[in-house]
Amino acid sequence: xxxxxxxxxxxxxxxxxxxxxxxxxxxxxxxxxxxxxxxxxxxxxxxxxxxxxxxxxxxxxxxxxxxxxxxxxxxxxxxxxxxxxxxxxxxxxxxxxxxxxxxxxxxxxxxxxxxxxxxxxxxxxxxxxxxxxxx
Numbered sequence: 001x002x003x004x005x006x007x008x009x010x011x012x013x014x015x016x017x018x019x020x021x022x023x024x025x026x027x028x029x030x031x032x033x034x035x036x037x038x039x040x041x042x043x044x045x046x047x048x049x050x051x052x053x054x055x056x057x058x059x060x061x062x063x064x065x066x067x068x069x070x071x072x073x074x075x076x077x078x079x080x081x082x083x084x085x086x087x088x089x090x091x092x093x094x095x096x097x098x099x100x101x102x103x104x105x106x107x108x109x110x111x112x113x114x115x116x117x118x119x120x121x122x123x124x125x126x127x128x129x130x131x132x133x134x135x
Contacts, residue, residue, distance in 0.1 A: 001082065001122065002075045003042045010068065011046045014076050015039075016061045021083045024093045031087035039079060066104050073105040078115045085119050 006014060022028040022036050040047050056064075065076055080101065084094040102112055 001078055001118070003039060003079060004044070005075060006043075006072060008045050010065075010072055010076075011043045012049075013056075013061050013064050014079065015043065015046070016056060017058070017065075017076065017080060018083060020058050020061075021080050021094060021097065024097060025091055029087045032083060035083055035086045039083075062101065062104055073107065074111065074115065077101060077105060077107055077112075078118060081116055082119050082122075085116075085123075 003011065003014065018036055018039060022032045028036075065073055068076075077098070080098060084091065084098060101107075107115075
């Protein structure tokens with residue numbers, strides 16, 4: 001969601017964090033892989049040049065975003081939350097990483113709730129759309 005608002009370098013750095021999130025427990029699910037592919041397709045300017053491996057350490061990538069503006073941090077956080085919530089399985093490693101990012105990105109608890117609400121609203125709309133189309 002909203003990944004097209006990032007510049008090219010931010011897109012590539014976001015993909016590093018997304019790869020890290022999907023692989024955080026060393027067992028990416030098929031749903032996580034599917035979500036990642038969908039996000040990569042949204043990143044048209046960089047999708048052909050991304051190599052599906054971390055181009056830098058996670059710490060350096062996080063530091064890159066710590067120094068970004070709030071809009072960029074919110075978009076990155078929103079999409080990482082989307083990855084973590086897509087497969088309906090609670091993954092402690094993912095949520096601990098998101099909590100750490102929330103602090104480092106200085107995202108308030110209220111903003112976090114708003115971003116998570118967006119993910120739920122998007123999922124609900126998508127499910128409702130599928131039901132309407134199929135009936």
